[in-house]
Amino acid sequence: MPRTKKDVVTEFRTAEILQAACRVFAEQGFEQATMAEIARVAGVAKGTLYLYYPSKQDIYWAALGRSLLELAAATRSQVESAATAEQKVHAFIATKLRYFEEHRDFFRIYYSEVGRALCRHGQAARQFDDLYLEQVKVLDQVLQHAVRRKAIRPIRTDATAFALFDLTRSLVTQRLRGLSRASLDEDIEFAFDLAWKGIGHR
Amino acid sequence: MPRTKKDVVTEFRTAEILQAACRVFAEQGFEQATMAEIARVAGVAKGTLYLYYPSKQDIYWAALGRSLLELAAATRSQVESAATAEQKVHAFIATKLRYFEEHRDFFRIYYSEVGRALCRHGQAARQFDDLYLEQVKVLDQVLQHAVRRKAIRPIRTDATAFALFDLTRSLVTQRLRGLSRASLDEDIEFAFDLAWKGIGHR
Amino acid sequence: MPRTKKDVVTEFRTAEILQAACRVFAEQGFEQATMAEIARVAGVAKGTLYLYYPSKQDIYWAALGRSLLELAAATRSQVESAATAEQKVHAFIATKLRYFEEHRDFFRIYYSEVGRALCRHGQAARQFDDLYLEQVKVLDQVLQHAVRRKAIRPIRTDATAFALFDLTRSLVTQRLRGLSRASLDEDIEFAFDLAWKGIGHR
Amino acid sequence: MPRTKKDVVTEFRTAEILQAACRVFAEQGFEQATMAEIARVAGVAKGTLYLYYPSKQDIYWAALGRSLLELAAATRSQVESAATAEQKVHAFIATKLRYFEEHRDFFRIYYSEVGRALCRHGQAARQFDDLYLEQVKVLDQVLQHAVRRKAIRPIRTDATAFALFDLTRSLVTQRLRGLSRASLDEDIEFAFDLAWKGIGHR
């Protein structure tokens, strides 16, 4: 509440750096990205980066984590707001697609990290993994509930949750690569339709 | 045409190197993997690697490409052998899941590369991308044909092809991470069921 | 001449900084010590250090020089006060041991600098060297006088002066490292006794 | 015994590097010395240094340790060869002065390290310290024995051992700094004489 001067500047710089980092990591990937390039894009000196983050790794996690938490929160919120199971699944897909559409750099880093996590598994990617799995769990519970209510077919909910998760990723990727000529809303409907007719009763 | 002596040795060394590379790249990722480690695992000297491949990048592409071509061929073959659209889609999913199940290291590299390709796009990943898109196209044509024959709902076949593609990846990932307790066949049936009930007529 | 306000503050800050510097340099050595740490210990900001000293090097010389001058003055004073050659040598040894006992941080820097001076010779260590040699000269003259008076054996006085100088350093070092269980006075007597009589029987 | 080819080269390079390191460390001190400079003096590339030593620290310890062990061995050997206590003390002083006279760069590093060890105490300098203290112990035992035989005065042998140790260092330093115009043998005799008889008349 106090120290507005310092905090504002810090927050500004932090945001500036993370934004630059996001762009650079999205374009180059973690390993190819250099601190020099991040600094250049952020418009600061190399040393300045280390005033705000102790290492390249930390900038990376910060850039990734910030959006990851935001996305997770948005997803939880939207899913909870939805009334029926159908609407919840729709909300899940829609929220993700919309968020990624608006944060394409984040999606690139995010997707890239999913791949990296398969290799080098057992490294410090725990925090990332946790957030990842938590998202799936949210959807899993929605599906479990829906199965009990017979809103959807009896189905392996955990595996389905994963699959729906990847389905959204699939569409985002298509959009990102310019392979989808449809509008965002159309893609959302398409994904939901595909998912729902698949898991829908009858 | 024969010259067996030389060719056999070359082929042997090549295979040995690629296998080692596959393991190392799968465990470490492209950037973290070192030529020294690949050489060590392959049981040859560092310099020897350069007798067979001009660069680290090339070993990577070779390791990736070899299995990629194999998988593509298997997929095409199995899909063509199948009679009905339903069986073709089933074959597509089954072939991929089976292949990845048997070539886990390859899958790791492959999936990791999908992520890397999003970043560093426009780099030399053209060959990878082509193979990737070709796979999708095979499925796309199956779906187009099926739509015309009203074997499945009228649907955006290209986007659906992508989605099915990612659906299989989703299940492989689950298996790889130890998140699926089902058998391989059960997972295949699950994936197909999910896909088909989604795209199936009625 | 007075302007007490400013001068007092300056003197206060200067002393504060030098004391902090003394502690930090003693603990870390010149190169490992950082301006940030000195500032932290001094309770001022990094920039403030540069208001009073133009560089790290200068703080170092100041911290070293201050005590060095003090010690030199004390030594001269005590030696002059002593009546006989024996007492003068005793005073020399005693003064040094007492001073170092009370200014252990200074001794660490001082001794460390002696070592550094051997390397990097020809650098700006002139001032340090001068003070160092001057101390020796004081003792040298005492010894020369004593030789003429036949108070001590005819002996190379300059080399002996150096040797006695290092003898005191030797004992201080032992005390500092906790290798001496004797009292300060006992160590003084021991050093003087050793110097005066040697170790030989008779 | 076998692998002469490789071993010889390795030994040659190792020696080359250590010699270069010795010179550079002697001239610049540990912190000011750079790997680039050591490589330049050794006539190899920077990376080559890391083929033989894992870090700058390790090169330093190696350069220091090699001579330290050599000196320790020579000292022990010479002291043991000597018959009487007087001759043993003489041997101790003579060996050290002779060795340092021939290995001036080593002495610089060595002395510099003694100073560094006072600061940053508690660091990994254990190995150095051990060798240092062991040397003193050798002399200590000689003195203890001599006291029992009444070859020398009853005296605190441990403290005296330290003092004699520093006495030799004192003379080496004088020679190194060009402050002694005497020959090496004269300085040896001077040091021994001073130690044995003290400065007092009679």
Added chain:
DNA sequence: CATGAATGAGACTTCATTCAT
């Protein structure tokens, strides 16, 4: 052909010093 010692470009990180507030 095979080797692996040697290379050197380039990465991350530190820290003395500056300067706008």
Added chain:
DNA sequence: CATGAATGAAGTCTCATTCAT
């Protein structure tokens, strides 16, 4: 005067690649 955020030069170490043996 005092501050401390910003700077950027410089250092250590890694590793893909080369080449003499």
